[in-house]
Amino acid sequence: MDLDLRKLRYFIAVAERLHFGQAAEALHITQPALSRQIRQLEHDVGVDLFVRTSREVTLTPAGEQLLHDAGRLLAASHAARDRARRAGEDGRHLTVGFMLGIDTAPALQCFAERHPDVIIHLKRLRWKDYDQALLDGRVDVGFVRLPLVPEGLSTMFLYNEPFTVALPADHPLAGKTSLSIDDIADEPVLHYADADPAWNAFWRIDPRPDGSRPRSGPVVHDIEEIVEYVRAGRGVMFFPSAIASLFPRPHVTYVPVADAPLGGVVLAWDSTRHSPLIAALAEAILETGPLGR
Known part of the structure; x- marks a missing residue:
């Protein structure tokens, strides 16, 4: 049944x-x-x-x-309802997902100028379900960070992002202009709640280049919890540099990590969907040039 x-x-x-x-x-x-x-x-x-x-x-x-x-299951049913509604509105709606710190404005402005009759809806995507939001149709296309785990997604690479590490402002290394992974090898690293294991492994740099594993700090659910745990000295956290600039705090310092792997930002969408609006957005990105620079 x-x-x-x-x-x-x-x-x-x-x-x-x-x-x-x-x-x-x-x-x-x-x-x-x-x-x-x-x-x-x-x-x-x-x-x-x-x-x-x-x-x-x-x-x-x-x-x-x-x-x-x-x-x-419920999210998928809601997404199906929303897709049907958008289809009934002559297909002139595009729901664009985005992650914090990714500058979508140039591409979306170019797209809007080319397609003034299309209504763009923006939806913030989070680490715990950004992949499912793309696959179940809650968003048509998304500006997201790697790694993307599930099959069934097509991607267009946009740019790389360097890592920074969030430290308490009174940490002995907080005044450095750059750090290595070895410099902070003994620090506990916060752990993303409800995230795919591949997401946590990538953003915790787990394992390290020498094969060692980071110590585990508390589990966090959002950026506010991350900042508070770091401020309290309960753990450190790796961020894309763009995220760090969005959350300046007097008791938290962000330091570049020179030898960390580069993160990546992509445009992603469901491979089974062949939408001319997604193709048009990709063309707008190509016209405006690489994002994040």
Whole structure:
């Protein structure tokens, strides 16, 4: 039986709160009605999703797996709805994703001048789901950083980015004009939450050129947490130089890392989509010249 997306939304509400009453209140339905929907969903998938006792509600292993997959399933359904809506608007809409620190303005201005009838929507992309946003159609095309993990994406290389490392301002190495990886080999490195392992490995420089592994610092969810952990001396973090310039802080210093591998920025899109608007954006980039310089 196909999954009912409405029941899936109900499941997520309970799984996130582990409390039927609170979930029912958030969904604006009665608790008995919610319980019936969850039991029906369990019947549909053929396994128990929750363990219910008089004191608590917990997820079964099957429930944990479904919760892991449910967000992407709902995102894919929303993306399908948005694509249908855009198609019904004569295809004159382009949703462009971007990561922080990537200067998209010259290319988008050139594109807009050439195609004044196209409405451009901008959406910030984050490390934890930028690849899925491209594959499920939440964005049509994206300015993103390597490494791109999944198959099914086409890319156009744009430019390389040097690494910098974020250090506490009172760190003994903070006053240097440049550092090597060996200089900071003993520092714990923060760890991106919910990121693909390849993303973490690349941006943590793991392994190091000599085969060693960096010490692990706290897990971080956004740039604000990164800056605060660095400021507190809990770990260091490698950044593209463009990101460092966006977040100046009096208690954090950014120092170039001379021997770090170069990062890369690409234009990426779903290989199965053949959109003339994506091709036109690529042409605009070629006309304006390399970005990031």
